[in-house]
Amino acid sequence: MEGSVRVRFAPSPTGFLHIGGLRTALYNYLFAKSHKDGKFILRIEDTDQSRYVEGAEQDIIDSLNWCGMDIDEGPDEGGDFGPYRQSERQEIYNKYAKQLIDEDKAYYAFDTTDEIDQMRERLKKSGNPSPKYDAVTRQSMKNSLTLPQDEVEKKLEAGDEYVVRLKVPRRETIRFEDLIRGHVSFESKGLDDQVLLKSDGMPTYHLANVVDDHLMEISHVIRGEEWLSSTPKHILLYQAFGWEPPQMAHLPLIMSPSGGKLSKRKAEEEGIPVNTKEYIKQHYEPEALVNFLAYLGWSPGDDSEIHSLNELCQLFTLDRVSKGGAVFNHKKLLWYNEHYLREQTNKAIAERLRPIAKTKGVEFPDDEYLQKAISLLKDRVSKIDELLEMGSFFFEDPEEYDEKALKKWKSDSSDLVSQYREKISELEDDEFKAATLKSHLEDVINANDVGFGKLMMPLRIAVTGQGFGPDLFTSMQLLGKETVLERIDTALEKLG
């Protein structure tokens, strides 16, 4: 423990890894790696059997890997503090729960949920706005504090359902120092006697979390703000066990542009992918997501914006994390994505593009051609898969002509395009170069005394099917004489 940094990312496998969860993981990772020998631990908190989702754990691991976060200890990696799946640690929690009971810091409670509801109803009617199972009410409930000991034993032996609850003190101020928020304090009277062990024998989050963080020698708990109000319960547990609590740091939440926590529904309404898996599927650059997420609630304090994961590890400090919620800005993510895409070599992009093209049924030409096409296209797209749409004409003949672009096809267009076709059809293959193609176009417009666009736009439509795109002459050179002439002929036929 002596000063070494050990942090954990502790998601529950109840679904695919949420983008907010990914950021929590990232901040944990950055914090760990900003320290010498800091360890980043993955712990799977699968204590709610009813919400368990098949494949969720693998999705979490895949997502972290995709971002480049290496897990030091976890279910797959192992480590000296395993198992790292809470469902496999049940005996440990039982043991510690029993210890608390033996020390009179926790107790068995046999009340059914109905009975608890009734108690709450009753208290509400008598003017208590927020009734709790607490130091006062537990005295009138069915538990090992109120029942005679032999009856408690009989119930336990008979296998009656029970939970174990923490004896939360009646009046106590619980204070702790949050590394992001500073001084935080709560009154114990606002707290329920927390359930530690559920009737199915599984621990609740609170017990499992505290026991594991202690046993795994976690030095810093870095988690979302939604946990801030649970922290006093945890502090109380640490006290009950006589353990030193780890340092706490509660991260601001990621918000939806329309306000509120970025939920699945809200995000989808606003076109924001919510699961990391979606970003992978949609071919976002992992470096972009990482960079973007790091800056969502944190900044290094200078004017820099672009940093790799490794650089972020050097720069990250918890005291520079902001306190207020941060709205997810999809356009900024795309800006980052463009940046990281353009940073890559054409060769690297080509290699990645081939398998993507395959899934979309696009046939690709040889590498040299592909890389040239990419160099013409990559400044014009936000994501790698958009290269396919943007540059579709490099890979197949245009099937139809863009409607908006077609407005530029005027009555004199076919005549001009035909004249141009005549001129370039006489070129040898090795003369079919951008500069030559351009000068021939100039010849035609001069001969007809019209503007450049009068011919260039129709020609662009004929050759690419689009009204925009990379330099037309370079594009034609790459496409080659045969293809260009064919496409012009098709266009003249179709558009008259």
Next chain:
RNA sequence: GCCGCGUUCGUCUAGGGGUUUAGGACGCCGCCCUUUCACGGCGGUAACACGGGUUCAAAUCCCGUACGCGGUACCA
């Protein structure tokens, strides 16, 4: 309702008593480059929630209010 945490341009943020005519980035707008669309370059737009204190001086410290968010489970 109660408890807690927040609040600087539309968004992410810098700034933590005088250095500030409040800086950067995304977005948006304009210009240049380009006889396409982008990229790039240059410029512009735009913020200290409100009210009281403290102080010679407050975006910065304190107290209220408002608003937002989170929590209030045998979910994490």
